[in-house]
Amino acid sequence: MAHRASSRPEHGVVVALDLMVPMRDGVRLATDVYLPAAGGSALPGPFPTLLIRTPYDKRGQETAVKMGEYFARRGYVVAIQDCRGRYRSEGSFTFLVQEPEDGYDTVAWLTQQPWCNGKVGTLGTSYLAWVQNALACLNPPGLAAMYVNQGGASAYHSSVRHNGAFELRFMAWAFMGAATSPEAMADPTIQAALTSTRFRDWLARLPLRPGLSPLSLVPAYERWMFDIWTRGDYDEYWEQPGFNFLAHVDRHADVPMLFCGGWYDSYTRSTLENFVAFSRRKRGPVRAIVGPWTHGTETPDLTYAGDIELGPAASIAGNLAEDVYDHHLRFFDWWLKGLDTGMAEEPPLRIFVMGGGDGHRTPQGRLYHGGAWREEREWPLARAIETPFYLQPGGGLAPRPPEADEASTSFRFDPADPVPTVGGNISSLADFYPVPPEIAARVRLEERWASIVAVGGQNQRTSAAIFGARPPYLPLASRPDVLVFQTEPLAEPVEVTGPITAVLWVSSSAPDTDITVKLVDVYPPNPDYPEGYALNLSDSIFRLRYHAGWDRPQALEPGQIYRIEIPMYPTSNLFGAGHRIRVDISSSNFPRFDVNPNTGEPLGRHxxxxxxxxxxxxxxxHPSHLLLPLVPR
Structure with missing residues (x-):
């Protein structure tokens, strides 16, 4: 962890609350400004300035406040702003659409303040990452560096929608947003109705109908939720700069960018797509770090992801920096203050290769999967060999093409009995949980919002704790609607690192349906796991009405065979000797994705x-196969 010194915490902090920053349309956005201080008074500066824009309450979001105080003590001004229509800001909130212009106008305002030296950096996670690239698509003067943690690239392709399907976490997010909106906060009746709503109950009543759910109490939220849910065709709506940065690379600001992500984050594919697109067309420099983490600002300081332990090397803390805050500091000290923090010598890409552990159960009850960091120069890795693993009759998976003249496997997909979600790349698929009445007034609504599904790496079997699971609680592979293809036990370790594609030939009796694919690392039985352990690594879905293109929905002809390519989330994993490489194929993964009714009716309105x-x-x-990037060892 040796690196050069960064800025030290030499200052006090004063905070100017709710400065109302004007936008081009006259709407004002509430902004708290954290300033370096001495003796209780702000220092005159000027200082480099950092911008955090959030829909989660600038004063109640603990990590944002922590960032403000952390950096102000180290000689930065930090502006934390409520997004339009959120908390203390004026205007009406629309998901992502207004963020480019509002971000641009905020950067312009910051550069005109006497305490700003003209250099503005941006930082934040999730929606706070989205808004960074959104404003950068308009290339505001003064933008000087971006630390983008776990954010999107193209909302249509792999985050809001996903190869034609809809990620239901954004419906959950709409319920949360409506409950914490200014409209709800101004009307106790509306807020009481929304906070007592269990989103998990409404998942059993899909599709929602306009005007007939609690979401209709805040019409603006209902409108944008139905927009992103029902607009299944790719068109100009999805090319707006707030939604799709990859469509605006040329006009995007050319500044130093660091993209940080995790193999179990909900934005894994986006993180690396951003890295590839911007590193190819911008001077930057553009760099990326991908660890084994799930979603969150501070998850990179953890050594586990869901039910698996990756070992002491897995975290940023103690390995790449003192912690995630120090890692941000090293980046901004380098680009905004000109301090030699060692960042200049960092590789373009640093990835954590998961695997290599012995599979014992840790004292915390997790499978020990292990792993190690590695420096790389590009993505995909030039030395990786794309190797097809073909589906074989009888459930085999092997690098040799199938030899049979005719072979296929069919299953019955009933939308009323979807395959339950067990782990994966998920965030915000959450619900407001009830709290005892005697403490309810002291618990912020946001603190009651908790996931309804297990995230990250998980053993692929059901239990009473799994949303939507029904007795008997058995492995997902035992379901008749889950097809399993797996290799023989590996004679030696096999590393898979890179993008993954499933190439399948499929047919259906329905005019529309979905195909899901999941890559699994199968541990052999051991004393801690007598039945072995089936660890999910990557999954995806494909809505077959889009077999001819995302902008050209076409009904399926019953019985006709279609070739489809399913881009999956990338990963980096070392399959150990004795393990099996497995692929699970089905037609649902609920509630990670919305369930296809199989009728071909308009999306979200069946x-x-x-x-x-x-x-x-x-x-x-019809040689269906999984295309795996194998890295020679």
Missing amino acids: TRTQVAINTIHHDRA
Whole structure:
């Protein structure tokens, strides 16, 4: 962890609360400004300035406040702003759409303040990451550096929607946003209705109908939620700079950028797509770090992801920096203060290769999976060999093409009995949990919002704790609607690092349906796990009405065979000797994704469901396979 010194905490802090920053349309956004101080008075500066824009309450979001105080003590001004229509800011909130202009105008305002030296850096996680690239798409003068932690790239392709399907976490996010909106806070009746609503109950009543759910109590939130849910076709709506940075790379600011992500984060694919797109077309420099983490500002300081332990090397804390805050500091000290923090010698890409652990159960009850950091120069790795692993008759998976003239496997997909979500790349799929009445007044609404699904790495079996699971609680692989293809036990370790693609030949009895694919690392049995452990690594979905293109929905012809390519989330994993590489194929992963009714009706507005018989073909003429990037060892 040796690196050069960064700015030291030499100052006090004073905070100017709720400065109302004017936007181009006259709306004013509430902004708290953290200033370096001495003797209780702000120092005159000027200082480099950092901007955090949040929809989660600038004063109640603990990590944002912590960032403000941390950096102000070290000689930065930090502006933390409520996004438009959130908390103390004026205007009406619309998901992502207004963020480019509001961010641009805020940067312009900051550079005109006497305490700002003209250099502005941006930082933040999740929505706070989205807004960074959104404003950068308009290239505001003064923007000088960006630390983008776990944010989007193209909302349509792999975060809000996902290969045609809808990620239901954003419906959950709309319920949360409505409950904490200024409209709800101004009307105790509306807020009481929304905070007593259990989103998990409404998941059993999909599709929602306009005007008939508690979300309709805040019409602006209902409108944008239905927009992102029902607009399944790719069009100009999804190319807005607030939604799609990859469509605006050329006009995006050319400044130093650091993209940070995790193999179990909800934005893994986006993180690396941003890194590739901007590093190819910008001087930057553009760098990326991808660890084994789940979603969150401080999760990079953890050594576990869900139910798996990755070992003491897995965290930023103690390995790449003192902690995530220090890592941010080293980045901004380098670019905004010109201090030699050692960042100049960092590689373009640093990844954590998961795996290599012995699979014992830790004292905390997690599977020990292990792993190690590695420096790389590019993504995908130039030395990785894209290797097809073909689906074989009888459930085999092997690098040799199938030899049968005719071979296929069919299953019955009933939308009324979807495959439950067990782990994966998920965030914000959450609900307001009840609290005892005697403490309710002291618990912020945001602190009651907790996940309804297990995230990260998990053993692929159900239990009473799994949302939507029904007795008997058995492995997902025991379900008749989950097809399993796996290798023989590996004779030696195999590393898979890079983007993953499933190439499948499929047919269906329905006019529309979904295909899901999941990559699994199968541990052999051991004393701690007598039945072994099936660890999820990557998953995805494909809505078949888009077999001809995302902008050209077409009904399926019953029985006709279609070739599809499913881009999955990238990963980096070392499959140990004795393990198996497995792929699970089905048609649902709920509530991670919305369930296809199989009817071909308009998305989010179906009136019925039907059972589909879905078939995966895997013969000589239809060699379905998983394309895995194998790294020579």
